[in-house]
Amino acid sequence: MNEHRIEIVVNGRKRTASVEPRKVLADVLREDCELTGTHLGCEHGVCGACTVLVDGDAVRSCLMFGVQADGAEVTTIEGVAPGGGELSDVQAAFRDCHGLQCGFCTPGFVITVRAFLAENPRPTDAEIRSALSGNLCRCTGYQGIIAAVRQVVRQRTGLPPGAEPPASDIRPPSVPVAP
């Protein structure tokens, strides 16, 4: 199959690779860039484990082809911590709040939270839950993850998470109908 040469800036470093058009970005990152922190949990865009930042936006790297990222700037989980064994505030909050157990889904959550809090620095609880609802975790029951996001909000703003809207404004979460 024909291969295409692509150039991506990954975590601040320029990387080139020769990839088949069908190769998804997640596999390019994992195999060609040897950055295995991006995990594939479903390969159909539901679980969010493979979430990375592409030009600042959180995207599912299993739903994007590597060739589509040609020329883009990508941040993976390996690019989040400052290095030297130090953690970012989001990562430290996950550790403090028992926000991970097996750790497989965690890279996607950390990236999602990072992008979400950049857009919404002082979210309400309902907004936090909604923002996290595109990422699946099977171990924690989400308790520690939600607590971790609250901790980051408190630390960054010096304030508790935003006030909840009045009860009448809260809608039950959408529940798809199982067959």
Add this chain to the structure above:
Amino acid sequence: MTGHGRFVEDVVWPDTWHVAFLRSPVARGRIVGLDVEAARALDGVRVVLTAAELNPLVRSWWQTAVGPDAPQPPRRLLAAEDVRWVGEPIAMVLATSRYVAEDALELIELDVEEQPPVIADHLDRWKVEGEVGLVHPELGTNVAAQVPSPDRGMPMGNAALDDVLGTAPHVFDETFHQHRYLCVPMEARGILARWDPYRGRMEIVAATQGAHEVRASTARLLGIDETQVHASAEDVGGGFGQKMYMSTEDHCVVAAAYREECAVRWIEDRNENLVAGGHARTEDMRLQVATDETGRILGIKAHHVEDVGAFPTPGVGSNAKLAAAYLPGPYDIGQYFFSGVATYSNTNGKCAYRGPWMMETVAREQMMDIVAVELGIDPLEFRRHNMITSDRLPFTTSSGMVYETVTPRETLDQVAELIDYEGFRAEQAAARADGRLLGIGLAAYIEGSPGFGVLGAEQVSLRIDYDGKVLASTGSGSHGQSVETTVAQVVADSLGVDYEDVRVVQNDTAASPFGSGTGGSRTAAVFGGAARLAGEKLRRKVLRVAAVALEADPEDLELDLGVVRVKGAPAVALPMAQVAAMAYAGHAAFPPDLEPGLEAAHRIKAPTFMFSNAAHAAVVEVDPGTGQVRVLRYAVSEDCGNMINPMVVEGQIAGGVVQGIGGVFYEHFVYDSTGNPLTTTFMDYLLPTAADVPEIVYGHVVTPSTTPGGFKPVGEGGAIVSPPALINAVRDALRPFGARLTAQPLTPAVLLDIIEGNTR
């Protein structure tokens, strides 16, 4: 968290061949054509293996926990003449990448002559022999297991119970159904294996809950020695039972590596995991309960029917024996009889899933609510009326289980307070006046953890090498249970060193003592207990060595945070590194009976059963317009004895509770009547998200067990008891509509039908 974790998929070996399986597209049928030549010819394909090449390699196939003599389905690596479930592996491609391997699958020509499948649908419509064909013709029956076993001389009934059911003032009879829902670890299954024929060595990295089981199963399969196999796990992305035993595909991978004398890797995708990773639940239970005029339970008769699929693991996949043992739970139930039948079907086989026997609690706790309401007694009071109280301990249940340190009444009372049970009825009445449907549900249980057989003898080995730091190795297999943290905590405490100075090694057959891995909620009680005793042994050794250096009596020394001191003379201090140096190199002055080195191990002998207890309470709101359910409040009170790490305890509970929320409201693996799976992606098989779960409130009652450290089991309980608590809450909310509600999932469509009067 930082991207530096390493899971099986992240392990890269040179010259490794990627596997994709051709799987059966039909549930039951004869293979009349299988042409793999075009696939074999594809560029990048090393080989395409079928039953003809692979199946003759099988020497034996059984799981340590059930032993070599336990019944098994007629196992095979690849389907040979017939297929028995959709997803059954038929051929295996080894290629340069998974992409190429999947290309090759497209080139295989398969022709299957379909036959009518044996399909159960969990709604009391089980097909057994006589009605349709046989799942396994060589067995001559579709019955996989029966309890009591008619050929073992067990009593087949309880005349005293029949008498009670015939004469009691009140007798209730209800059948409960539990649909098929699954473990779904976020990391699917995966294994790498390479066979080196010159060294006679098989190396395996697997996503497993227990590396020793991988080693044992591989050796048995191929007829080689366990010492020829080195099996280990890296980080494991959840298991929940699915990774406790080697699957058929895992066996195929090691067999292919052995035959091809090369390195082979299989990393499962999500579609495979949903269709072919071990399935779970899928059962019915009928309960007949007799009470006296006051609502005291006089007897329970239970009948359990399980669908174990075609190739369940371990053994024949039935959990009836444990369900029979645990069904009385926290109650004095009087006369008791339990029977069960497990049947094969042309569906994916059953595996362990967090509390595999939990139907006993799911059925019993629903029945407690139904009986209470029928009798006009509040469900909380009805439970209190029949619950075992602490003053009756030790208590022998109607199934023969002996409870010594459980506190069911205390946890029930605590959870009622946490959820504000007393205040809820007013809240509910006010809400109903506003047209809102609120309900409250309780459920209580005793969590039994097996300590029999190979599950009951686990070891922790400790080593302090030259620099004075501690290495603890165990046969556990943490896959999200924080065993690295909790074992280190116990060792640090019992040995007398800083927590930071203890490292835990596990799930590696070359580095860990023999063990059965992490599963069955045993890790804290069994490995924790062993860690404590090993720590105490090593502490005594450290003090003996230090006593030589300090020319003191070991009795006069103490060890704290890695420093040995003379009691009452804190200035005289010997850091661990000096003790270690002396133990390994300065042993000239040792008395003859003092062995050099600083090592200690303890293999614990666990009680046959270990018990913890808990009560859960849920408040839900059902939207009368849409049928959607919101869990408004959720409270848990538990007694798992001494908590090594409360955050880990609560993390285990939360994970289990949310798996229960998934099972009750969202998750359902569906087969159609031809045995074709319909829910093969996360778009169809729905998992709960952060937006679907409440904030869980915890209460702890701490009653130490009699085992070393006073720890009790905790890992599975959340998933066992949350389903009935949630179902009971929904039933309570829908009481005005008279819902029986004995089958799940409770989807909006199901609940809306009840609300609109289309069904009961």
